[in-house]
Amino acid sequence: MELYINVISGASFGIGIAAKQKGLLGASLKLRLNQNFPSPQVTAYIRKNFKLAKLDRIFQSAQGLERDSRHDLYKVTGADMGLPRNSLVFPFENPSDKNMRAILIFGGERMEGRMENQLRGAVEILQGAPRSSPRGGLTLESRERLVESLSKVNTKRMFEYDLELLARIVNGLEETKEDLPKHLMPIFKSVSDYILKRQLKRR
Numbered sequence: 501m502e503l504y505i506n507v508i509s510g511a512s513f514g515i516g517i518a519a520k521q522k523g524l525l526g527a528s529l530k531l532r533l534n535q536n537f538p539s540p541q542v543t544a545y546i547r548k549n550f551k552l553a554k555l556d557r558i559f560q561s562a563q564g565l566e567r568d569s570r571h572d573l574y575k576v577t578g579a580d581m582g583l584p585r586n587s588l589v590f591p592f593e594n595p596s597d598k599n600m601r602a603i604l605i606f607g608g609e610r611m612e613g614r615m616e617n618q619l620r621g622a623v624e625i626l627q628g629a630p631r632s633s634p635r636g637g638l639t640l641e642s643r644e645r646l647v648e649s650l651s652k653v654n655t656k657r658m659f660e661y662d663l664e665l666l667a668r669i670v671n672g673l674e675e676t677k678e679d680l681p682k683h684l685m686p687i688f689k690s691v692s693d694y695i696l697k698r699q700l701k702r703r
Contacts, residue, residue: 550582
């Protein structure tokens with residue numbers, strides 16, 4: 501997802517994205533959390549407590565939220581939001597389809613100048629969204645390039661690859677991994693597991 505790569509993972513205070521997805525069995529919640537966020541307990545808390553109903557609640561009521569006048573953000577003040585208190589959320593949705601809604605989640609610490617840059621980047625991506633594929637924010641051409649790159653990965657020699665390249669492949673295909681050809685699914689999982697192990701070693 502372009503928003504995750506360029507807005508969340510690129511900021512030390514970026515926590516993640518929570519999005520509502522439509523599927524054959526109805527709507528579900530998709531969480532994409534930043535594994536490099538400095539406080540792992542924060543992402544663990546969100547993964548455990550934030551549910552689809554709490555995402556919908558953010559769009560239905562301002563209860564438990566406080567508007568941040570300096571940004572188009574809301575500070576979490578309620579105890580039952582599924583998000584840590586003082587974290588910041590940036591909500592957005594498709595006006596014509598309430599099932600297409602999401603929030604960007606940031607740490608509550610003030611990053612003067614940097615928060616503005618991240619939000620500006622988010623708005624630019626969202627404004628350009630109609631030109632992209634509805635799933636994952638990727639154009640068909642760019643997704644095909646990522647699939648091709650994935651198909652060329654030798655899982656027995658992943659240590660030879662640039663970690664940033666592997667992360668770009670996984671992050672770019674995460675939202676549509678179920679649509680990958682069957683023979684690429686185990687490769688995707690191997691690459692994803694490898695990246696996670698490398699990140700854990702850095703801590």
